[in-house]
Amino acid sequence: MNSTVFAPWEDPEKKPLIRFQNVTKKFGTFTAIDNLSLDIYEREFFALLGPSGCGKTTMMRMLAGFETPTSGRIELAGKNIIPVPPNKRATNMMFQSYALFPHLTVWDNIAFGLRREGMEKDKMNARVEEMLRLTRLERFAKRKPHQISGGQRQRVALARSLAKAPTLLLLDEPLGALDAKLRQDTQFELMDIQEKTGTTFVIVTHDQEEAMTVASRIAVMDEGQLIQVATPDRIYETPVSVYVADFIGDVNIIEGKTTLIEDGQYQIDWAEGQMPLHAASSQPFDKGQTCFVAIRPEKVAISAEKPQAADNIVQGKVLDIAYLGNLSTYHVELADGTIIKSQTANTRRIARRSFTWGDTVWLSWTATAGVMLAR
Amino acid sequence: MRKFFLIAVPYAWLLALFLIPFFIVLKISLSDVALARPPYVPQFSWDDGIMAFLRDLDFENFVFLTEDSLYWKAYLSSVSIAGLSTILTLTIGYPLAYGMARAPEEWRATLMMLIILPFWTSFLIRVYAWMGILSQEGLLNQFLMWTGLISEPLMILNTPTAVYIGIVYTYLPFMVLPIYSALDRMDGSLIEAAEDLGCSRLSAFWLVTVPLSRNGIIAGCFLVFIPALGEFVIPSLLGGSGTLMIGKVLWEEFFSNRDWPVASAVAVILLLILVIPIVLFQRNQQDAEEAAK
Numbered sequence: 307m308n309s310t311v312f313a314p315w316e317d318p319e320k321k322p323l324i325r326f327q328n329v330t331k332k333f334g335t336f337t338a339i340d341n342l343s344l345d346i347y348e349r350e351f352f353a354l355l356g357p358s359g360c361g362k363t364t365m366m367r368m369l370a371g372f373e374t375p376t377s378g379r380i381e382l383a384g385k386n387i388i389p390v391p392p393n394k395r396a397t398n399m400m401f402q403s404y405a406l407f408p409h410l411t412v413w414d415n416i417a418f419g420l421r422r423e424g425m426e427k428d429k430m431n432a433r434v435e436e437m438l439r440l441t442r443l444e445r446f447a448k449r450k451p452h453q454i455s456g457g458q459r460q461r462v463a464l465a466r467s468l469a470k471a472p473t474l475l476l477l478d479e480p481l482g483a484l485d486a487k488l489r490q491d492t493q494f495e496l497m498d499i500q501e502k503t504g505t506t507f508v509i510v511t512h513d514q515e516e517a518m519t520v521a522s523r524i525a526v527m528d529e530g531q532l533i534q535v536a537t538p539d540r541i542y543e544t545p546v547s548v549y550v551a552d553f554i555g556d557v558n559i560i561e562g563k564t565t566l567i568e569d570g571q572y573q574i575d576w577a578e579g580q581m582p583l584h585a586a587s588s589q590p591f592d593k594g595q596t597c598f599v600a601i602r603p604e605k606v607a608i609s610a611e612k613p614q615a616a617d618n619i620v621q622g623k624v625l626d627i628a629y630l631g632n633l634s635t636y637h638v639e640l641a642d643g644t645i646i647k648s649q650t651a652n653t654r655r656i657a658r659r660s661f662t663w664g665d666t667v668w669l670s671w672t673a674t675a676g677v678m679l680a681r
Numbered sequence: 682m683r684k685f686f687l688i689a690v691p692y693a694w695l696l697a698l699f700l701i702p703f704f705i706v707l708k709i710s711l712s713d714v715a716l717a718r719p720p721y722v723p724q725f726s727w728d729d730g731i732m733a734f735l736r737d738l739d740f741e742n743f744v745f746l747t748e749d750s751l752y753w754k755a756y757l758s759s760v761s762i763a764g765l766s767t768i769l770t771l772t773i774g775y776p777l778a779y780g781m782a783r784a785p786e787e788w789r790a791t792l793m794m795l796i797i798l799p800f801w802t803s804f805l806i807r808v809y810a811w812m813g814i815l816s817q818e819g820l821l822n823q824f825l826m827w828t829g830l831i832s833e834p835l836m837i838l839n840t841p842t843a844v845y846i847g848i849v850y851t852y853l854p855f856m857v858l859p860i861y862s863a864l865d866r867m868d869g870s871l872i873e874a875a876e877d878l879g880c881s882r883l884s885a886f887w888l889v890t891v892p893l894s895r896n897g898i899i900a901g902c903f904l905v906f907i908p909a910l911g912e913f914v915i916p917s918l919l920g921g922s923g924t925l926m927i928g929k930v931l932w933e934e935f936f937s938n939r940d941w942p943v944a945s946a947v948a949v950i951l952l953l954i955l956v957i958p959i960v961l962f963q964r965n966q967q968d969a970e971e972a973a974k
Contacts, residue, residue, distance in 0.1 A: 372873055392876045405874035409892045422879030470878070 312522065313537075314347035321384065323348045323506055324369065324474065329378030331364055331530075338364040339375070340530040351500050351507045353521035355514060357553075361530040362510045366476050369508065370399045383473065393422075398472040402479040404463035406451040412462050413438075413447040419470040437465040440499060457488050464496075468503060477509040481516060493519045514554045518542070526550050542602075547681050551600040556635070558606065558646050560599045564591040564678070572678065574599060577642045584617040587678035601676035603649035608636055609668050610660045616670035622646065624665050629656070638669055703952070710742055710945035721941045742946035751930065752947065756954065759927040762841065762916075763909040766848040770905045771898065773849060774856030778897075779890075781857070782864035793861075796854050808847060808918050815843050815919070839921025847915040852908065856901035863897025864890070896969035903962035911951055927951055 314320045322345035331339040338361045346352045354362040367373040368380060371392030380387055387395060398419070406415050416437050420430045438444045441461040446454050451462065460480065467475055480496070481489045497520050500507050511517050517524050518538045525535045526549075534546045545551035548559055562576030562583065572591060574583040576599075585599050613619060625645065626637035635649045648669055661667050712721040724734060746752040781792045799807060814820045815838040822834040837843050867890070875885035891898075913928030920926070927947065934944035 370873075370877060392873070393879045393881055397877075399874070399877045401870045401874055403868055403870050405868060405870040407871060407874075407889060407893075409895075418875070419878035422884070466878070 312349070314350070315345065315523065320347060322346060323350075323383055324508075325379075325381040326365075327379040327381070329368070329375045329380060331361075331368065331373060332376045338530050339368075341378070342530065342532055344525065344532060344535065346506065346508060348506055349504055351497065351509070351520055351522045353517035353524045354508065354510045354527060355512070355517045355524050355553075356527035357512060360527040362512075362527050363478060364530075365527075366399070366478055366508065366510045369474065370397055370476055371395050396473040397476060398467040398470055398474075399476040399478065400463050400467040400480050402482060404451075404459050404483075406459060406462055406466070408451055411448055411450055412443060412454070415451070415462055416466045416469050418466065423470065433469060437469050440468070440502070441465040456483055457492065460484060460492065464499070468499070468505065471503075472505065474506045474508065477507060479511055480509065481511075481513075489516070496520055518554070526553060544677055545600065545679070548598050548600065548679055551677070551679065556603050556647060556649070558601045558603065560601070560644070560646075560676075562597060562599065564595050564597045565593055566591070571673065572597075574678075577640075577644065580620065580640070580642060581618075583676075584673040585676050585678050586673045589678065589680070591678065591680070595680070598679045598681075599676040600679055601646075601671055603635055603647040605675040606646060606648040606669050606671045608638070608648040608650060608661075609670070610665070612668050613670045617673040619668060619670045620646070621666065621668055624661060624663055624667055627663065636667070638667060706945045706948050709941050710943075710949050711738065711740070712942045713741075714940050714942050719941065720939050742942045743950070745943060746946055746950065751925075752927075755925045755927045755930045756950070758925045759910050759912075760954070762844060762848070762924075762926060763906050763912070766845055766852070766909050767902050767906045769845060770849050770852055770856045771902060774853055774901060775860055775898070777853075778857045778860035778864055781861050782867075789865075796857050800854070804851070805914065807851070808914060811843070811847055811850065811919060812838060815846065838919060839923065841920065841924050843919040843921075844916050844924050844926075847919045848905075848909050848912060851915065852905040855904040855908075859900040859904065860894055860897040863894040867893050896965060899965045900962070900969070903958055903965070907955055907958055907962070910955060 324344075324346040326342055326344040329339055329342050330337065340361075342361075342365075354365055356362045364373060368375055369382075371387070371390060374388060382396065407418065410418065413434060416434050417430060420433055425433070435444075438447055441464055443458065443461055443465060446458055446462075451459055454462070460483070464480070477496075481492055484492060493516060496507075500520075509517070509520065518541075521538060523535060523537055524541050526533045526541065528549060534541060534550045536544075541550060541554055545554065551557045552559065560574075560576050560583065562574035565573045565575070565582075567573050567584075570586050570588060572585050572587060574585055574597060576583060583599060591597055607613065607616075612621075620640055622638040622640040624636055625639045628635040628637075629652075632652060633649055634652055635647055638646050638648060640646065646669055708724065709721055712724040714720060715722045724737065726733075777796075781789060781796075784792055812819075816822075817834045817836065817838070819838070821837065822831075825831045826834065837846075871889050871893070872885050875889045876882070880888060911928045911931075912926060913932050916924045916926040917929050917932065920929075931944055931947045931951070934940050934947060938944075
């Protein structure tokens, strides 16, 4: 591995490969992309993440050239690409439906783009063979798309879009049609191929787990705007808003009013009859300001006996247990009706668990476990 | 048992409405003409038996077809008129079907309706309407003279041009519908994928759209060519005496000359000519079904 961490976005000297500058896209009266600016760097595996209708697919289609922005500028390697038609762009796209040509064999599908370039026969054969090897499809070269499985079709689509060695590869929900197990394997395969080819990948997905696994950076989108652009761990650990915290993974959100104790330490009054919570934040909060504390379930400890020392301790009753095999998520109802989720690893056999449905339990977490959010 | 009935129904249909009539026609084609009612001497009768039939068997009516140049000229001219009409129908029908398939979703049902609508009126009435449009004093000539494009009325009715217009008009829906259904099924992202991989709009059309609508094109062409080959009403009403088509020859042989045996021989040969495209059509349909699976 490289000794330096791959993080071109932190280097102010580095020129981005793709640059969205104040891009707006309207469909009639509907604003799909709202004055958005974004830089994506070379060799990145960049994920556009959001619920359906958030504008992520429109972003990708503008990069491919299928949509023209209403206003703003899109640069690829320093050049404005808005007037360039899709067939003249150094980008290739892998479609959600794969869009394999049903009348052509796997081999001809992969060779399709190379033929349009007018590549020499020998070079083209070599390139197609290379792509077949990369995606482990050698045995299926002579088959038509309807004669292979879904996973194989996905790999043909990938091979076809990589064959022309694009500067930028766009992947539109590339794994959406695969079952869970195959999807996991394919995620690692995608990362492998991205590393081997050194191509910049931009992936569109609504699956947060997929984005977390594959991406170097994630852009969380909502209603045509970027909510947060950061590395997966930053997005998970320090979300900027309740929306991001809630969209990525499981989270407990507790709403309350803040009081400063000492620098960075706050007391949060959140419900009548409950002890105030303690939380830390580097962001300043005014006295009495409404704040949301986001705490991940795995950072909440659950125990049958009251823990000795902890910044926050609450008591409640086990309402529900979601057993996931390796993990269990406990839904604990507090006296005021608030439900807090706690997740623990099942390190002991299930029969030896010291509490079950209806039992009174104690939940505890540290002041730094949660993130204080203003909105 | 249920399976047997399911298969038996179409076969019974085929037997009653195709095979039996065909054998009657075949029998007449082997007979001799006579001044009688019906106007032929049966070659085969149950009294004399099969041996007498085979002993007296001759193909004089079929031989006659080769002797008089009228017949093979009529066959040839029918094939060429039907072939050219098919090409013309395809040229007009494909863009129509393409436009329909690309039209906004809410318009498609209406457009489809407009294609089918002419079938609600009698075919004969529509052909008569074309006589009114194409004749020397017809609407078309009046319009052209009014615009000043021509000073003398054009002779369209009773020429092959009128036959082509009639066939293209009548059979256009048979071309449009299968092509439309092929284009409608096509995934729009295929065209985008082709463009993404370096195709211009036009080359994407030739390399993706046309091959994927191939089955629709073939089905449409056969659906036009097969009935157009034996077409009788259109050439006789619009084509005048100058147009030679086998359907018309057959009709004249049967009703004007009352030579049933020769007319039957003409019909048998016409059927044999049609068997080739019909078999090809069937094979195409089977391929299409397999590809769709």
